[in-house]
Amino acid sequence: MQETFTNKPNVDELINLFNQLFFERYNTVLIKGEEEPIYLPADNTSPHNRIVFAHGFFASALHEISHWCVAGAKRRELVDFGYWYKPDGRTAEEQREFEKVEVRPQAYEWILSVAAGHRFHFSADNLSSEIGASDHFQENVLKMVHGLLDHDLPERVGMLVEALRIHNNREPLSKNEFKL
Template identity: 40%
Template sequence: MAMGLDARCIEGVFSRAFAAEFNTRLVGGADEPLYQPPTSGAPAEIYYCRDYARSALHEVAHWCVAGSRRRRFSDYGYWYTADGRDTQQQAAFFCVEAKPQALESFFCAAAGIAFAPSLDNLSLEIPAAMLEQFQNQLRREQARFNNHGLPFRAARFAQALRKARA
């Protein structure tokens, strides 16, 4: 099996697939992920952590989930609480993460990178029942995409990733 794509290659794949049509670029090197909408003179920017390929794929998945209205707002207009969430905040995090992580799993497969669900919270002992519920929700989203196909931008990106690995 060929090696998986690295973060810089993923940036190039994203640029070729979306820069012109969606005025958006993928940018590594950030301490924390962030989406910034376009301004009058600059494209939208999707920042991912450092040079982590998985972070790049995850942030693209969020971009693929966000509709045109959401893409007008910083971080798509959603809340985000970094590592250190309590149980209630973690449950809310899991509710919004199943769909993007399901897309991320397809991107990882296309890019030749191992996928594992991200809990994004190292300081909380997550109850087993909560973790199981999230994993089940993630599997349902993956099955839904398997049965009905990926949304347009996600399908385009997955195809471009596969092509880059060929």
């Protein structure tokens, strides 16, 4: 039996677990970064795809993993999956666009967070504009979580949830654990 997480989820344990699950099959590694997060496909500097999360933060690792889980095979060949990103300081309209594309990744992140025993926080990723995650966005994420739990999780999310659940000696996830 694997050792459980310590009092708070340990990012090094998460890195090891992720890399054990996905290195061989997807040629992808999770890396603790010092700067902003980024996804880097294999290139002439590294033979491996790299999910680099910010500042060693557990939540950042789960968030970046979630984006990787959303991305299809073609997107995983592109830096940052080829997604549009507008940095902090978005307008209200730009924030609405951000929220449209963040529902699925944040639903995955919430599910992974619960499986890991880590507290989930909605991310508006727009601190300087003081525009937080809208109620509508939070409701949409919750609906997606409940829908995902009613059906089989996508393969990569399901693999990691199961590994985290076993690693933490916990029961299968329940919709009752996800409330606003």
